[in-house]
Amino acid sequence: MSKYAKRIPAMEGEVKKLKVLTDALISPTIVSFAGGAPAKEAYPFDQIREICNDVFQPNATGFGAMAYGSQIGNLALREAVRDYLLKPRGLDVSVDNIMITAGGIQPLNFMCSLYLDPGDTILVETPTFVHADMIFKMFQANFVPCKMDEYGLVMEDVEEKIKKYNPKFIYTIPTFQNPTGVTLSRERRKKLAELANQYDVMVLEDDPYREIRYSGEELIPIKAFDQKDNVIFSGSFSKIFSPGSRLGFLVASDDQIAKFCNIKLGSDTCTNTMAQAIAAEFFKRGYYPQHLENLKNLYRSRRDAMIKALDAYFPAGTKHTYPDGGYYVWAELPEGLDATALAQEIGEKLNICYGNGSIFYSEGNPEGAGNNCMRLNFSGQTEESIEKNFKLLGEFFTAKLNEK
Ligand SMILES: Cc1ncc(COP(=O)(O)O)c(C=O)c1O
Structure with a gap:
């Protein structure tokens, strides 16, 4: 055995x-x-070299970049997330509701830690992100695949499966989905938040590609339609900064953030403070746009x-x-x-x-x-x-x- x-x-x-x-x-x-x-x-090699030279000095910023950090993450970086990645995209939240994570993958792990018991059901898109499947399997989840068309998840199918399977959460990549590149329409974003609120089901809105739009109109996140804290939004710095920095973030209610901080403490203590300090400075110096x-x-x-x-x-x-x-x-x-x-x-x-x-x-x-x-x-x-x-x-x- x-x-x-x-x-x-x-x-x-x-x-x-x-x-x-x-x-x-x-x-x-x-x-x-x-x-x-x-x-x-x-x-952005040139900017990062310049930032590193300035940050890694024996002063308050330098010590902060070398020491342990808080579970919720570097304040300057959370402010950057709020000001550059959330507010202009239609999600107006406090820095207290933003947590910095180890990549955009960690929110998937944390979501499972917080909500999933072995054997619980998750609704997933068809097709979906294989790395997410792997994490969900690690938590011994059951998958129920849901239908997609050119506007993303089909809401009638989602509602039917919520009723039938009583899932713990729905996993969606609403913007330029991995693997199909398909984007969930505005109407369906609203509907998904409404279904989550109506049936009290959680949604994990995994949105690491939203910043990189080449054409079409910008769409506000599902989380912006959420009235009852059923939606956890997650993002990543991997596609817009550096995947090696292993930085991501999630947006959740006060209570959920407190629980995620406990999970963080029990997982990796805090997110890499060096990477957070460098990324925070990248935004602070105005390099991002x-x-x-x-x-x-x-x-x-x-x-x-x-x-x-x-x-x-x-x-x-x-x-x-x-x-x-x-x-x-x-x-x-x-x-x-x-x-x-x-x-x-x-x-x-x-x-x-x-x-x-x-x-x-x-x-x-x-x-x-x-x-x-x-x-x-x-x-x-x-x-x-x-x-x-x-x-x-x-x-x-x-x-x-x-x-x-
Ligand atoms: C759908 C999706 N979610 C999350 C991530 C997060 O990845 P990372 O942990 O590298 O930020 C990725 C990266 O490929 C992705 O495609």
Whole structure:
């Protein structure tokens, strides 16, 4: 009999799926459309060097950056979150309701710690973020997949499943969803908050891509419609600053924040104070707005290059999303092409990888769901690389189709 806790085998299937993506991220040789990292050109090296030189001095700021910190996080950084990332986006909250976390992943863990007992049910989008699935599995959750269309989660399906399964919470990535790039409409954001309030179900609004919009109108968060503290909003600095800083944040009520602080104390004591001090200074010095503009300009061209290459080179009948922001396009190959089954051959012959669609389908979906789909990341490759490698991919898929 294994001595390991039940959660260890429970999460293994999801870990395997996730490793496909994380291994591709660090391989130096493969051309990867599988990842979800910022472009190398997107890091603000000059500003960070300057900030580090100023911050790491033996004075109050320097000591603060080297010492233990509070559980709720650096005040200057929470002010920056309020002033730059929340208020202008339609969420007007106090700094006391903002907590800095270790990446945008930690709020997912904390949500489970606060609300989930083994065997509890979570409603998830279909498809959904595989890393989230892995965390939910670690907490021994049951998944109930919900339907999505081009406007995000379908509310009739969500309501039916709330009634049927009495879930602890609903997990949604409402803006430029990972993996599809789809955005939840304003009406549905409002409706989801209303359903959460009506049935007293929690919602985890995971929104790490919201800042990086290239087209379309800005939409206020679900949390802005929440009347009864049923929605926890979470964000990340990974896509807009640096994933290595491991900084994220969550927004919750006074009582929920107090509980999350207790969980933080029991997990990692406090978020990395060095990273918080550097990021806080980045915002305080006014570098963020121009930096964000640069990111958007860089990625907008890459998104456009990817859409153009998909339309030009992929076989007739290929469908894809047209994301207004974020990092991913979701493509569905014509009948008879299995992107998951072909991934290894493509890796060996073309030295290219992508996110196999099937890994984003949680338990509870039919066997083989998503096999003909691909998550295609455009942030990490130049326009030239997208053009060149999508031509190769398109020709490969067309040849496979003609073999049939
Ligand atoms: C949907 C979603 N949530 C959360 C995160 C947070 O990641 P991190 O912990 O790197 O900030 C990511 C990153 O890829 C993501 O795609």
